[in-house]
Amino acid sequence: MDLRFVETLLATIDGGSIAAAARAQGITAAAATQRVGALEAELKVSLLQRNGRNMAATPACETILSDLREMLALRAGLEAELAREVLSGTLRLGAISTALGEFGSSIIASLGKSAPDLELKVFPGGSQATYESFTQRTVDMALVVKPPFELPKTVRFDSVVRHPIGLVRPRDAPRDIPFVIYARDSWGGKLCFDALTELHNTPRVLCEMDAVEAIAQLVAEGVGQAVLPWWDGLQRNAEALNFEPIVGHLREVGLVSWQREIEKPVNRLVREALGLC
Structure with a gap:
């Protein structure tokens, strides 16, 4: 056929x-x-x-x-697998936006230097959608929040960074200003909301969104307060913010990949760029 x-x-x-x-x-x-x-x-x-x-x-x-x-799909997967063996073709990387901000430059620089014939395509998205794209083989690897369930044996998750979760407020703002909520139906958002409910049983919610960079900007502008992970992008706004870590709450971000592909050259390059080997 x-x-x-x-x-x-x-x-x-x-x-x-x-x-x-x-x-x-x-x-x-x-x-x-x-x-x-x-x-x-x-x-x-x-x-x-x-x-x-x-x-x-x-x-x-x-x-x-x-x-x-x-x-x-099988043909596309075979073509991609063969290409990755010789560091050519296309690598499709799914990633949440905060991980791109923290690690995108090191991955791009590493692949550009060591695999100039490899085309990198990056697909930003939320953790759940990006993980689903990975399992459907529309991306080859994924940088996501640690999945809140046990992974199949064919899939591995390697932790890259653990962000403390805490209360973020504009400097000198009163403690009773409303909350901008990190979407509770997202993996990272659920972690943050669980931490928030330890502080407030019924927090006063201004709005809810799955966009941590936008939430951080709103807090920096004095619109409200939030519970967020303390990632690099948030730290760049540190002068305008107060951050109070909530003990025992972390957001873990890592690389999802196929167990059987761990030794492939392109996988090793990405892992090296992330400090995993």
Whole structure:
């Protein structure tokens, strides 16, 4: 089975038309039609049907759709794995924003010096979404808050830094100003909210967001107070802030990677840049 033809079929389903698939793949509509036709002949079933103004998968196609997508994902994973063995190709790194601020420059400098033929693509995001991208193999490694659950044996988490969590207020601000909450449905935010509720059973909440840099800026401007990890970015605003650590509460950030890939050259370079080896 020619995987280029599978790509065209999936592009047609995702884009809703043969024309959309042709544009996405840089081929003619006639060539796209021929590719889908060749797949149908090989599998001996119809794969597309019209659904209103769009093309959609037939019931027969729906039964194998996830397998077809998995075939393409497997090919992409094989290509990436081979590229990482020779320090070329693309490394896809997912990372939370605070980790990028602290470690991004050292990773970029290390890879640029030791692996100039390797293209680094960085995908910022929250810890949970970034970890899910890692498990779905849309990123190769991830810098995230330590997952709040036991990891499968195939996955490893290497701690890079532990940030103390504490109460952050504008200098000389009263203690009863409202709180800007680090989103409780995020991994880091839950750690901070647990620490906050040790101080206040019912804190007065001004707003809630999953953006620690923005929260730090709001606190520095006197809008409210917050419970946050004491990371490098927050320390740069230290002159405008009071930070009181909450004993026993930490946010741990580290590198998530595949156990079987630990000795691959690109993995070693990233780990060295993070001080893990």
